[in-house]
Amino acid sequence: xxxxxxxxxxxxxxxxxxxxxxxxxxxxxxxxxxxxxxxxxxxxxxxxxxxxxxxxxxxxxxxxxxxxxxxxxxxxxxxxxxxxxxxxxxxxxxxxxxxxxxxxxxxxxxxxxxxxxxxxxxxxxxxxxxxxxxxxxxxxxxxxxxxxxxxxxxxxxxxxxxxxxxxxxxxxxxxxxxxxxxxxxxxxxxxxxxxxxxxxxxxxxxxxxxxxxxxxxxxxxxxxxxxxxxxxxxxxxxxxxxxxxxxxxxxxxxxxxxxxxxxxxxxxxxxxxxxxxxxxxxxxxxxxxxxxxxxxxxxxxxxxxxxxxxxxxxxxxxxxxxxxxxxxxxxxxxxxxxxxxxxxxxxxx
Amino acid sequence: xxxxxxxxxxxxxxxxxxxxxxxxxxxxxxxxxxxxxxxxxxxxxxxxxxxxxxxxxxxxxxxxxxxxxxxxxxxxxxxxxxxxxxxxxxxxxxxxxxxxxxxxxxxxxxx
Numbered sequence: 001x002x003x004x005x006x007x008x009x010x011x012x013x014x015x016x017x018x019x020x021x022x023x024x025x026x027x028x029x030x031x032x033x034x035x036x037x038x039x040x041x042x043x044x045x046x047x048x049x050x051x052x053x054x055x056x057x058x059x060x061x062x063x064x065x066x067x068x069x070x071x072x073x074x075x076x077x078x079x080x081x082x083x084x085x086x087x088x089x090x091x092x093x094x095x096x097x098x099x100x101x102x103x104x105x106x107x108x109x110x111x112x113x114x115x116x117x118x119x120x121x122x123x124x125x126x127x128x129x130x131x132x133x134x135x136x137x138x139x140x141x142x143x144x145x146x147x148x149x150x151x152x153x154x155x156x157x158x159x160x161x162x163x164x165x166x167x168x169x170x171x172x173x174x175x176x177x178x179x180x181x182x183x184x185x186x187x188x189x190x191x192x193x194x195x196x197x198x199x200x201x202x203x204x205x206x207x208x209x210x211x212x213x214x215x216x217x218x219x220x221x222x223x224x225x226x227x228x229x230x231x232x233x234x235x236x237x238x239x240x241x242x243x244x245x246x247x248x249x250x251x252x253x254x255x256x257x258x259x260x261x262x263x264x265x266x267x268x269x270x271x272x273x274x275x276x277x278x279x280x281x282x283x284x285x286x287x288x289x290x291x292x293x294x295x296x297x298x299x300x301x302x303x304x305x306x307x308x309x310x311x312x313x314x315x316x317x318x319x320x321x322x323x324x325x326x327x328x329x330x331x332x333x334x335x336x337x338x339x340x341x342x343x344x345x346x347x348x349x
Numbered sequence: 350x351x352x353x354x355x356x357x358x359x360x361x362x363x364x365x366x367x368x369x370x371x372x373x374x375x376x377x378x379x380x381x382x383x384x385x386x387x388x389x390x391x392x393x394x395x396x397x398x399x400x401x402x403x404x405x406x407x408x409x410x411x412x413x414x415x416x417x418x419x420x421x422x423x424x425x426x427x428x429x430x431x432x433x434x435x436x437x438x439x440x441x442x443x444x445x446x447x448x449x450x451x452x453x454x455x456x457x458x459x460x
Contacts, residue, residue, distance in 0.1 A: 168425065213421045220387060224423065 001065040001175070003074040004253060011253050012072065014304040020256070021247065021331040029262055031269050034333045041274045045326035046283070051096075051319060053285040054127075055103040055344070056081070056089055057298060058115065060290060062107040063140045066161075066174045068208060068251040070302050073107040080111070085292040085314060086118045092317045093125050103285075103344065105132040105298065110144060123154045130157040132344075135185035136178055148192045157202040158194060159241070159344075160186070163210050165228040173210040186235045195237040206346070207242045212260035214271060214339055215242035218347040241346025244268075246299050246335035268334040276341025279348040282327050288314055296327045298344070303332065360410045393422040397432050400424075405436040 005012040011020075023030055038044035059080030062073035093099055102122050109115055109131060122129055131151065138147045151158055162182055163173045170179035186203075189195060195203035205225065209215055222240035229235040245251045247265060255261040282296040286307075292314040295301035309325035311318045341348035367374025385395050396419045403411030419429055 164423065166425065209421065211420070213417060216422045217387075217392070220392060221423070224393070 001067075001074070003065065003072045003076050004250060005072055006074070006076040009253065011249065011256075014302070017248055017252055018303055018305075018330065020252065020261075024262065025256055029265075031265055031331065031334075034329050034331055034337075037272055037274075037337075038277060038329065041277065043277060044329075046280075046329055048323050048325065048327065049283045051099060051284065051286050051322060053101045053103055053281070054089070054093065054099040054288070055105060055285055055298060056288045057105050057107070057290055057301060058086070058109045058112045058118065059107045061111045062134065063111065063137055064108070064134055064175055064178065066250070067254055068173055068210075068245050070246055070249045070251060070299060071107060072249045072302070077107065079290050080107070081114075081290045081292070083114045083117070085290075086114055086121070088292060088314045089288060090118070090121045090125070092314060093122060093127060096317075096319055098319070099127070101128045101130065103130045103132070105344075108134050108137045110137050110147060116150060119150075119154055119156065128157065129154065130159055132159050132161075135160045135162070135182040138185040138188060139181045148189050148194065151189075152192045152194070152201055155201065157204070158189060159204045159206060161206045161208060162186070162225075163206075163208045165225050165232075169210040173208065183233050183235070186229075186237070187233065190234075190236055195235070197236075203237045204239045204241060205237050207240055208245055212255060212258065212264045212267075214244055214267060215342070215347075218242035218340060239346075241344075242340075242342070243344070243346060244335050244338055244342035246332050248299060248332050249302055265331070265334070268338045271338035272334060273337055273339060273341060273349065275349045276339070277337045279341060279343075280333070280336045281343035281345070281348070282336075285344075286322060294322070297336075299332055299335075300328055303330070305330070355409050357409075357413060360413055363410070393424070396422045397424055397428070400429060401432040401436040404433045405440055 003012075010016045035044055038046055057071070060071055060073045060077035061075070061080055062077065063075060065074040093102065104115075104119070106112070110133065112118070119129060119131070133147070138144050160182070161174070163170050167179040170182065171177065186195075189203055192201070193199040194201040207215060207221055207225070215221070218240060221242055225240050226237070229237070247255055247261070247268070252261070255264050282300070285297060287295040287298050287301050289295060289301050294307045294312055294314065294317070295305065296307060305328045306312050307322065307325055308328055309321050310316065311321040336342050364378065367378065385392055385399075390398075396415060399411065400415040400419045403415050416429070419432075424432075
């Protein structure tokens with residue numbers, strides 16, 4: 001499977017996606033604007049409550065081409081962060097000790113040749129580092145086989161997608177053979193101590209619905225995952241994050257081609273939860289793109305909606321300016337406020 | 350008024366049945382919500398039972414709702430179809446077991 005960009009799909013254009021989100025593919029489908037929902041609870045304009053999480057997308061290159069990927073990542077994507085941009089991120093972290101958590105994502109972040117250098121530099125500043133590891137990268141090439149040891153050495157929190165505890169659903173979303181390799185990779189992580197109660201090596205898993213539906217209760221699902229993964233494969237992990245698929249990029253493509261777009265959007269809107277709206281992740285996160293531009297979240301990044309303030313690039317990072325900005329919202333934001341809410345750390349209520 | 354007895358859009362209006370009889374409607378939905386909570390059986394197990402019962406009572410609204418709900422709660426297509434077969438077997442068996450009554454009657458009157 002190729003990325004939307006490699007296919008020259010119209011959906012590779014962020015502006016096309018935003019238009020569809022506003023008016024549907026027919027141009028005649030519209031729902032209550034998300035902004036209006038925030039206005040009714042006095043949350044518009046949406047403002048940050050702080051900047052605690054520094055989320056860096058270090059590249060769109062990935063060894064997988066998942067059907068729901070909001071990044072449109074894949075082996076054919078060559079956009080990756082340069083060492084110079086990484087150095088700028090390290091400098092910002094050094095000058096801003098309040099940025100306590102660094103969340104590294106991609107693509108497969110490990111495919112960036114400067115990934116390990118970047119992690120080591122951040123750890124020198126004594127920050128908590130989370131890596132969104134797709135698991136299969138560990139087995140993709142022998143140069144990655146020691147990743148579990150590397151993570152352990154630097155006490156990295158590993159967050160990995162495993163859309164379901166069965167092969168069928170996982171492979172349908174992430175590609176043939178992904179489940180089997182993911183299980184092997186999880187066992188390798190367990191072997192070095194990840195996910196074990198007696199260690200402080202955190203291994204969290206991520207559930208994504210494999211289709212046009214919302215996640216079930218995170219708590220119940222975590223219980224099932226723990227039971228099944230232990231019984232069948234002897235795998236242990238810490239927490240499960242249930243994440244809603246946002247209607248952008250490849251998941252938007254899936255919704256449109258399967259005829260599920262309108263029903264899915266209606267489902268998101270009818271499940272809108274004002275409590276979740278108050279706790280959305282963009283209120284305490286800043287997202288940095290592979291080219292150093294700043295965004296309110298990873299989704300706004302993929303829609304090319306740069307932060308609405310003068311600190312638009314990592315080279316212009318200014319906490320005060322950023323904390324006073326208005327967060328850009330759109331119809332895709334319903335994905336983060338449906339039901340128990342959704343963030344990079346799972347449910348928010 | 351639609352020309353069809355069943356309209357999928359009506360499922361969204363289920364809650365409106367309380368408009369004509371609020372007291373009983375509210376009590377039903379409160380009870381309904383309680384039934385489907387995690388308890389001695391999990392909400393996930395209850396969803397699969399609901400799917401089977403939906404087929405047994407042949408309610409298109411319930412089939413629509415619980416096909417989505419059961420799949421969302423992680424039941425596979427094969428598991429869901431097995432549940433439908435359970436409903437089918439019970440319905441079929443319910444007819445067939447009455448064959449004993451037929452046999453009893455025939456034996457009673459036959460030479």
